[in-house]
Amino acid sequence: MQPIINDARLRPILDKVVAGERLSFEDGVTLYRSPDLLALGYMANLVRERRHGNVTYFNVNRHINPTDVCVASCRLCAFGKRVKDERAYTMSLEQVWETAGRGWSEAITEFHIVGGLHPELTLDWYCEAFRGLKQRFPQVHLKALTMVEIAYLAHRTKITAGETLRRLKDSGVDSLPGGGAEIFSERVRRIICDHKIDGSQWLDVARQAHRIGLQSNCTMLYGHIETEEDRVDHLVKLRELQEETGGFVTFIPLAFHPDNTPLRHIPKTTGFDDIRNIAVSRLMLDNIPHIKAYWVMMTPRIAQIAQRFGSDDVDGTVVEEKIYHDAGATTTQSLRRGELLRLIREAGREPEERDTLYRPVVRSETTFTVLV
Ligand code: SF4
Numbered sequence: 532m533q534p535i536i537n538d539a540r541l542r543p544i545l546d547k548v549v550a551g552e553r554l555s556f557e558d559g560v561t562l563y564r565s566p567d568l569l570a571l572g573y574m575a576n577l578v579r580e581r582r583h584g585n586v587t588y589f590n591v592n593r594h595i596n597p598t599d600v601c602v603a604s605c606r607l608c609a610f611g612k613r614v615k616d617e618r619a620y621t622m623s624l625e626q627v628w629e630t631a632g633r634g635w636s637e638a639i640t641e642f643h644i645v646g647g648l649h650p651e652l653t654l655d656w657y658c659e660a661f662r663g664l665k666q667r668f669p670q671v672h673l674k675a676l677t678m679v680e681i682a683y684l685a686h687r688t689k690i691t692a693g694e695t696l697r698r699l700k701d702s703g704v705d706s707l708p709g710g711g712a713e714i715f716s717e718r719v720r721r722i723i724c725d726h727k728i729d730g731s732q733w734l735d736v737a738r739q740a741h742r743i744g745l746q747s748n749c750t751m752l753y754g755h756i757e758t759e760e761d762r763v764d765h766l767v768k769l770r771e772l773q774e775e776t777g778g779f780v781t782f783i784p785l786a787f788h789p790d791n792t793p794l795r796h797i798p799k800t801t802g803f804d805d806i807r808n809i810a811v812s813r814l815m816l817d818n819i820p821h822i823k824a825y826w827v828m829m830t831p832r833i834a835q836i837a838q839r840f841g842s843d844d845v846d847g848t849v850v851e852e853k854i855y856h857d858a859g860a861t862t863t864q865s866l867r868r869g870e871l872l873r874l875i876r877e878a879g880r881e882p883e884e885r886d887t888l889y890r891p892v893v894r895s896e897t898t899f900t901v902l903v
Contacts, residue, residue, distance in 0.1 A: 545574055578814060586880065586881050587878070587883070592848060599612050603727055640892055643708055645710055648679070653684075657675075658698055677707070679728055715765045754797075770819070784822075802836075847871070
């Protein structure tokens with residue numbers, strides 16, 4: 532079927548996509564500036580179906596946020612709290628383990644564990660938390676701690692990020708989530724998250740993780756004060772690191788949620804921009820296997836439509852999402868497995884339950900098997 536391309540600037544890009552050629556920085560900027568969303572979607576869908584056919588992936592996971600105490604005070608954030616803030620919380624080890632097992636009705640395949648930069652929780656504390664989780668839930672994959680948390684723990688322990696990663700891996704961490712990347716532009720980072728590691732440090736922690744066999748996801752926070760060039764620069768830097776390590780599994784574009792943050796004057800992203808980010812990232816990140824439409828952030832409705840605009844994954848059941856809900860997300864805090872199946876099937880895709888590393892999961896009522 533011949534696509535209808537209304538924006539003539541997209542024709543040479545379509546030729547490259549059809550031929551399987553890599554898109555340039557300038558192509559990326561053109562894609563972001565084009566209002567021709569259907570043409571973007573056509574191209575992104577072509578790439579997505581080449582890679583994944585008609586399958587959309589999901590998983591059955593649980594989020595655990597051990598603490599919201601954070602020393603960083605990023606302006607983009609509504610989650611982190613000061614130690615003395617009476618709303619702040621920090622779980623004990625027992626509470627982490629108890630939270631992991633709470634409401635254990637569907638066998639969960641992944642714990643997604645991230646939190647604030649707590650000035651007193653030590654690397655040993657985290658290692659003990661992960662060892663305890665592995666003892667209690669040996670079959671569950673631990674996807675834990677962002678590059679930002681790892682760099683902070685390394686700094687406080689006075690060891691390298693590489694050594695920190697090795698200790699975390701030895702204690703049971705199986706892979707890393709992709710958060711904290713925000714946007715790599717230093718000009719933007721100085722305004723939205725000036726206390727955080729910079730973009731090159733984020734990439735370097737990811738590089739070291741990949742080198743010791745810890746795969747990770749990667750993200751980009753969009754919809755605040757960044758330009759189209761900043762977005763493309765971010766995507767190109769991720770693509771370059773992927774050429775070097777091959778360690779990124781999934782890219783997740785994250786829409787900025789301004790509520791309850793010092794940047795609350797910035798309007799929320801629109802559905803158009805959310806979909807465009809899915810499509811452009813699928814087209815630019817030709818070496819990263821999966822593009823996820825994170826339903827918590829973009830709503831289940833937009834995440835469903837994204838399955839026709841380049842995404843091949845809707846994330847999972849989640850259970851108790853805090854970070855986006857503190858920033859005003861109006862979505863539910865979890866979806867049942869059956870709801871995810873319906874969402875995917877109604878988009879005309881075939882749902883496939885995966886584990887964190889995209890191995891097929893076969894399940895009965897109370898247990899599951901990962902096919903390796
Ligand atoms: S974005 Fe992360 S590092 Fe920054 S204040 Fe929030 S929890 Fe802390």
